[in-house]
Amino acid sequence: MLRDAAARPWYAEGPPRFVPGYADLHRMTRILLAEWTAPDAQVLVLGAGGGLELKALAEAEPHWRFVGVDPAAAMLELAERTLGPSSARVQLQQGYIDDAPDGPFDAATCLLTLHFLDADERRRTAREIHRRLKPGAPFVAAHSSFPQADSDRGRWLSRYAAYAIASGADPEKANTARAAVDANLSLLTPEQDARILSEAGFRDVEMFYAAFTWRGWIGYA
Numbered sequence: 323m324l325r326d327a328a329a330r331p332w333y334a335e336g337p338p339r340f341v342p343g344y345a346d347l348h349r350m351t352r353i354l355l356a357e358w359t360a361p362d363a364q365v366l367v368l369g370a371g372g373g374l375e376l377k378a379l380a381e382a383e384p385h386w387r388f389v390g391v392d393p394a395a396a397m398l399e400l401a402e403r404t405l406g407p408s409s410a411r412v413q414l415q416q417g418y419i420d421d422a423p424d425g426p427f428d429a430a431t432c433l434l435t436l437h438f439l440d441a442d443e444r445r446r447t448a449r450e451i452h453r454r455l456k457p458g459a460p461f462v463a464a465h466s467s468f469p470q471a472d473s474d475r476g477r478w479l480s481r482y483a484a485y486a487i488a489s490g491a492d493p494e495k496a497n498t499a500r501a502a503v504d505a506n507l508s509l510l511t512p513e514q515d516a517r518i519l520s521e522a523g524f525r526d527v528e529m530f531y532a533a534f535t536w537r538g539w540i541g542y543a
């Protein structure tokens with residue numbers, strides 16, 4: 323599947339090289355979820371492959387339990403290895419949102435993933451996440467989302483590649499990633515993305531993270 327094939331080499335190169343403040347994004351996500359969830363929360367993580375946000379959340383919140391869902395077997399294997407001992411509190415499930423348990427969950431995240439889905443599928447997926455949450459439960463989403471006017475898009479994509487190169491990525495790989503983002507991702511503006519979350523049923527949607535081509539939001543079921 324194209325979106326998995328697009329994600330794997332990128333992940334191997336290292337998300338922190340492509341996502342400014344990647345570790346801080348996890349820290350902020352944990353703080354935002356913890357504002358509203360019990361110390362023994364059940365958290366749904368969609369697009370959990372690779373396992374880096376699962377590891378960060380599990381280590382910061384030793385009583386949270388997780389269901390991590392991802393369609394790519396290789397990414398789930400990597401998550402299992404990345405998690406180490408924390409994997410005891412994580413149920414990994416191969417599949418899409420429709421394969422996730424009904425919950426209801428106390429919180430959910432979907433990081434660096436919804437940009438693989440076109441607007442309709444993104445809205446449907448967000449609705450299905452909403453359906454699996456307890457009333458009022460928080461949801462954090464973060465992914466590629468930036469101005470899409472012809473005059474803006476190329477400039478921001480170049481900044482995306484420049485950040486990766488400045489962070490130590492191989493320049494050829496960074497430019498290949500730039501071309502893959504341009505060609506393969508379903509890129510929307512931050513305004514469109516926030517609207518999709520509201521249309522999916524989330525209330526009080528607020529942007530909390532903006533870094534070059536990346537944005538993150540919190541909303542409540």
Ligand SMILES: C[S@@+](CC[C@H](N)C(=O)[O-])C[C@H]1O[C@@H](n2cnc3c(N)ncnc32)[C@H](O)[C@@H]1O
Pocket residue numbers: 325326329333337368369370371372373374375391392393394397417418419432433434435438439
């Ligand atoms: C770039 S990785 C991000 C992994 C992790 N969330 C992180 O932040 O490190 C994107 C993941 O989304 C998964 N993915 C692609 N399409 C998906 C979908 N429709 N539903 C859930 N996960 C999907 C891919 O298999 C891949 O593991």
